[in-house]
Amino acid sequence: MRNVAVVGAGVFPFGRHHDLLYVEMGRDAVNDAIKDTGIDRKEIQSCYVGTTGGVGVGHEIVNETGIIGIPITRVENACVSGSNAFRMAWMDVALGISDISLVIGIEKMKDSSMGEAAGGTGRFKLEMKAMAKNISMASFGLMGPPGYFALAAHRHMAEFGTTKEDLASVTVKSRTNANNNPKAEYQNIMTVDEVLNDKMINPPLTRSQCCPKTDGAAAVIIMSEKLAKKYSDTPVWVKGSAMTSSIIMDLLSNLSAMPNIKSSRMAYDMAKVEAKDFYKNGFVEVHDCFSISEILHSEDFGWAKKGEGPKILNEGITQKDGDLPINPSGGLLSCGHPLGATGVRQIAEVLFQMRKDKEVAKRQVPDGNLNLALTHTMGQPMLGFTSCVHVFSRNL
């Protein structure tokens, strides 16, 4: 298995882009990534595109950016699409098929084209018959992710004494970080009271505790070790990659998502690290689709004991200058969550942070935390629940 590094990235501002086509957002992200990498675009040998709604956009973007004649693979895996596309590109380069691969994550969620992941195709209605076979699935289908995670939040409050203020504090941290991220959809600082007094979506989760539907695109370029060392003094190495799935109800029965536990441990093993190694050494971008999600993840990933997710949050450990910064970018809660784009944006954040780029100067995590990083997305493609984790390091 060859070593693989992330060498360049570009992020198109997350937000409302009703007037833009997929190809226009993607083209800009790709051109930024190529410029950042310092390669000739003709050196790119393959392209992987994570998107739920962007049918064929990979080909459009590749054509519009003048990268002709390469294999283009679209990967769709609901909220995990971007990370899954990155994982495929990593396999490609690690195996030695491509030396340089381009990963694009892209989604338009603000208009009807968000489509398929949320059931925009005719097939969805047909398959409701299949869902109805399983009552728990059908009820999930009716309430949707906010309802599902709201139930998890209630359970966490009942079992561990977690308060609604604890939950709101996740959003407060998120917005504080995003206030320094010009590419986040919501950059406004919020107080706990403001979060709690926001529009109620699904008790106890208010609007600002639910990630917004967003338009956005991101691109990263990865390379074999030999080329990474040629093109960069600061490559970011892929040390671990893992993905797994389960049936969906794990989270509610255990307040713990088996795919998150399993994929994180598999990625840790591959990277030869443990959960504690991230403390005072690394930072992470996790899938905070709801405020409760980040708390659950911090426990599932082994950074807090069960029930103590709120504790490490309240102690400031997960702040951007804490011992283990979580979501210095602002995460999904503030950046927004254009499904396919999210996983790729997280990896771009890791690169920018580890290189200490001017772009992230105001949200820069401490120098001591730049040795190790982790990205994580999770999603529910139909009846399945999937988690994808990558571990990165500045050191080979």
Place this chain on the structure above:
Amino acid sequence: MRNVAVVGAGVFPFGRHHDLLYVEMGRDAVNDAIKDTGIDRKEIQSCYVGTTGGVGVGHEIVNETGIIGIPITRVENACVSGSNAFRMAWMDVALGISDISLVIGIEKMKDSSMGEAAGGTGRFKLEMKAMAKNISMASFGLMGPPGYFALAAHRHMAEFGTTKEDLASVTVKSRTNANNNPKAEYQNIMTVDEVLNDKMINPPLTRSQCCPKTDGAAAVIIMSEKLAKKYSDTPVWVKGSAMTSSIIMDLLSNLSAMPNIKSSRMAYDMAKVEAKDFYKNGFVEVHDCFSISEILHSEDFGWAKKGEGPKILNEGITQKDGDLPINPSGGLLSCGHPLGATGVRQIAEVLFQMRKDKEVAKRQVPDGNLNLALTHTMGQPMLGFTSCVHVFSRNL
């Protein structure tokens, strides 16, 4: 790079399955593949699903067949979806991430759910703006694949003296083979006159010279060398895999599709074979989406000189008992073309033929042709034109 073999396969009958869900067709194909392979389903470590319309079906099928907790990646690449999914699974096992991987190809085309590849999502309308920027693309969009290939047929007739009877003979051969394939949508033998007198779709192509829209599913199971030797006395080795793309107009300007030429030569090189090695030694399943397509491919792949595709057809070389059988299964023209399923069905055919299974006894190619095989799909995801080729051998 580890050696990878195809060890088991299952094909759900191609045809009209209005009453069946994706998950029902896919489940049966997967269960057949597992039974054929002789493994415990819990040994499957990853799953790749090629489908344009089957959002989330991979997770449904995996759950319904009792394979829990594995990574499931959906790949969408229009008509190349199934082959592309297979290619990802091959990378996965070749790299050493999974030892056993399941590939599913599946599509429902008969009802509205065929969806996205044909522009079923809202996004398509929006992106027509992008297509309109390029007039040649817009005109392609208006006429669709039958019109596009009809133009190519006219060019071939004008340049090389190809006749409408030559074109019809492709369908005659296809139906003759499919007459022995109980899983093909159209199994009726046809004469040249019947093909020419069929309903005109786009001159010179009549209905039976255009592949039908079909429902269907197929599954194959691949393994590392060590496990393949444990589970099978007749593994079929993956010797070459290549995929590439171009802008779409190559075919009309050159009567030759650059991605087909390029991906076939890349796959030949990887497999250390040449075009001539298939004669009296191998057989192939190519993407005969239209009668003219098979003729063009036989030239692009180097089996016939330019303009002499009809010659090798008329000489009987490409018949199932000829020197180089093309599409012994009946191909897309008779099996039908459920987009994601096609590429996987082709690979199942290679396995069945190379093992001399009872299932293919009546369409069995000669013993001397069982040493080498090739599968090929091509597609037009939006503005891009993609070709994917795999080469197989009974010998490691």
